[in-house]
Structure formats: C-alpha cells, structure tokens
Amino acid sequence: MSPRPPHRVEVSRLVPLDAETAFARVTDPRLHPRWIPLTRFEGDPTVAPAPGVAFTMVSGPGARRGRDGFVDRMTTLEHLAPSTEDAVVGRNVVRKDGPALLGTAGLDVVPVDEHRSRVVWWEEAYLAGPWPRRLNAAAVGVFLRGMLALALWRFGREVSRGGRR
Known part of the structure; x- marks a missing residue:
C-alpha cells in the first residue's frame, strides 16, 4: 500500500506581468511581508533565493516591530526560473x-503570454507534534488557504497598479 499524498492547499492568480518578472518578485521572501499581514522576514537581505538558502518568516501582532511571533523556518530546495519564450513553468x-510547521511549500509561475502569467502558490504543511498529520494538515490548510489568497490578492493589486519593485 503506497503512502497517502500530502494534503495540498493551492491558490492561483492571473497577474499582468511576464512570467520572468512575476517569478523574480513573488519568489523573493524578502518581499513577502508586503503581502502577508503581520509578518517579517529574517535572513540575509543581500541573498536572493537559491537552492540551499535558509530564511525565517515571523508572524504575529508585534512581529513587524521586532516582537516574538510564530516562527516559520524554511530552506529553498528548488529555484528554476520560467521562460515565456520556451513555455517553461x-x-x-x-x-x-x-x-x-513542517512540510513543503512552493510557487509556480506559468507563462500565459508576453504580458501575463499565472502564479500558483501551494503549501503541503502541517503542525509538528504528536497530532495525526493528515488531520492537522487539513486544519492548518484552512488557515493557509486564506493567507495564500490574501497574499496573492495583495501581490496582484500591487503589480496591477505598477507597484514597487
């Protein structure tokens, strides 16, 4: 009997950016606090995303003011740029x-045409601890779906307005 696949939460949004530009912006964790409420980035601000690069996101009411919060440590496993010309995701x-939190998360950027791409943000995450993984992943997924939808909505609004780089 093969193991059950992890519980995946996924949201997507069509954005008015070519895939290469969208990918560079949305996969950079240093920019995520602009779209994820009550969150700060901790890591080397001079290091761009690449395999092996570790960083931490801290979320909570006082996180942006340097207070303690929910700590989410991550390590980049894969970072492959898209190509609109070659239709590479x-x-x-x-x-x-x-x-x-344990598990994996990712961002896929799908080229649509020279001016648009679809950003797909997914998470297969669960709480560490003694709780049954499948059950707690489904419960965590409810929160993650809302957070991902809000983050992509904010990202889409920013790029639609010609927002910050």
Whole structure:
C-alpha cells in the first residue's frame, strides 16, 4: 500500500506581468511581508533565493516591530526560473523546517503570454507534534488557504497598479 499524498492547499492568480518578472518578485521572501499581514522576514537581505538558502518568516501582532511571533523556518530546495519564450513553468520550492510547521511549500509561475502569467502558490504543511498529520494538515490548510489568497490578492493589486519593485 503506497503512502497517502500530502494534503495540498493551492491558490492561483492571473497577474499582468511576464512570467520572468512575476517569478523574480513573488519568489523573493524578502518581499513577502508586503503581502502577508503581520509578518517579517529574517535572513540575509543581500541573498536572493537559491537552492540551499535558509530564511525565517515571523508572524504575529508585534512581529513587524521586532516582537516574538510564530516562527516559520524554511530552506529553498528548488529555484528554476520560467521562460515565456520556451513555455517553461518557473518553480520555487521550500522545505518547512519548523519549529511549528513542517512540510513543503512552493510557487509556480506559468507563462500565459508576453504580458501575463499565472502564479500558483501551494503549501503541503502541517503542525509538528504528536497530532495525526493528515488531520492537522487539513486544519492548518484552512488557515493557509486564506493567507495564500490574501497574499496573492495583495501581490496582484500591487503589480496591477505598477507597484514597487
């Protein structure tokens, strides 16, 4: 009997950016606090995403002011840029290293045409600890779906308005 596949939460959004530009922006964790509420990036601000690069996101009411919060440590496993010309989907995958969340997450950027791409943000994450993984992944998924939808909506709004780079 093969193991059950992990519980996946996925949201997507069509954005008015070519795939290469969308990928460079949406996969950069240093920019994620612009789209994820109450969250700060911790890591080397001079290092771009690449396999082996570790970083931490801290979320909570005082996180942006340097207070403690929910710690989500990650390591980039895969970072492959898309190509609109060659119809290659870009993929960024991170491993969730705890202490609270384990699993994987990723961003896929699908070229649509020279001016648009579809961003797909997915998570296969669950709480560390003694709880049954499948059950807790489904419960965590409810929260993650809302957070991912809000983050992609904010990203889409920013790029539609010609927002920050």
